[in-house]
Amino acid sequence: MLMRLWAATVVLTSSGLIAFEPINSDSVFAQKPVISPAVNKADFGVERVNAQRQATFIPTTKVPFKEGSRYGWQIQLKDYKGEVTWREILRLPKRPETWGTNSGENFSISPNGQDAVTKRTVTTTDGVIKNFWTITPGDPVGKHRIEVYVGDRLISAFDFEIIASNQKGARE
Numbered sequence: 001m002l003m004r005l006w007a008a009t010v011v012l013t014s015s016g017l018i019a020f021e022p023i024n025s026d027s028v029f030a031q032k033p034v035i036s037p038a039v040n041k042a043d044f045g046v047e048r049v050n051a052q053r054q055a056t057f058i059p060t061t062k063v064p065f066k067e068g069s070r071y072g073w074q075i076q077l078k079d080y081k082g083e084v085t086w087r088e089i090l091r092l093p094k095r096p097e098t099w100g101t102n103s104g105e106n107f108s109i110s111p112n113g114q115d116a117v118t119k120r121t122v123t124t125t126d127g128v129i130k131n132f133w134t135i136t137p138g139d140p141v142g143k144h145r146i147e148v149y150v151g152d153r154l155i156s157a158f159d160f161e162i163i164a165s166n167q168k169g170a171r172e
Helices: none
Strands: 007-013 016-023 039-049 055-059 062-065 070-077 082-091 106-109 115-124 128-134 142-150 153-164
Touching: 039 153, 070 142, 070 153, 082 128, 115 128
Parallel strands: 062 153
Antiparallel strands: 007 016, 039 055, 039 070, 070 128, 082 115, 082 142, 106 115, 142 153
8 A cells, every 4th residue: 555645835824825835745854845925015226325325215117327326126024034035036138248246145147148146045134135236337228127036936026127317217
């Protein structure tokens, strides 16, 4: 007689079932399930730094092409504190002249040179995770997309456009 072991990961909240995933019985003891936190708020925008070096986040989907300016996202995870591993995919309209990061994190570039994948593990006390990019010479203008994942779950996606400073809608 062949005995089968059936198991599943179930995520329950006060509002009901939000996830159900069968677990392969061969790996039920070998893997720790990844539970993606719920998103309370997600914003994309630019970061402005004043003379006192204080940063202000300004939500927008139009990013003026200005060397040294920063754009990115911030996501508030609902009722979450602790360690979280997120993965970001940045998709550009064409290959930039260069790719780079400041901190040597887990970073890779697609074979066509248009997509970059960044993976980080951070500890949050307030549920906020975020990432920013800096505009450098050779970056393409046009429509961009950022997708943010926790585990294999897409938690937010941001469509935005980097525009030449002389285009309508560009602000310095």
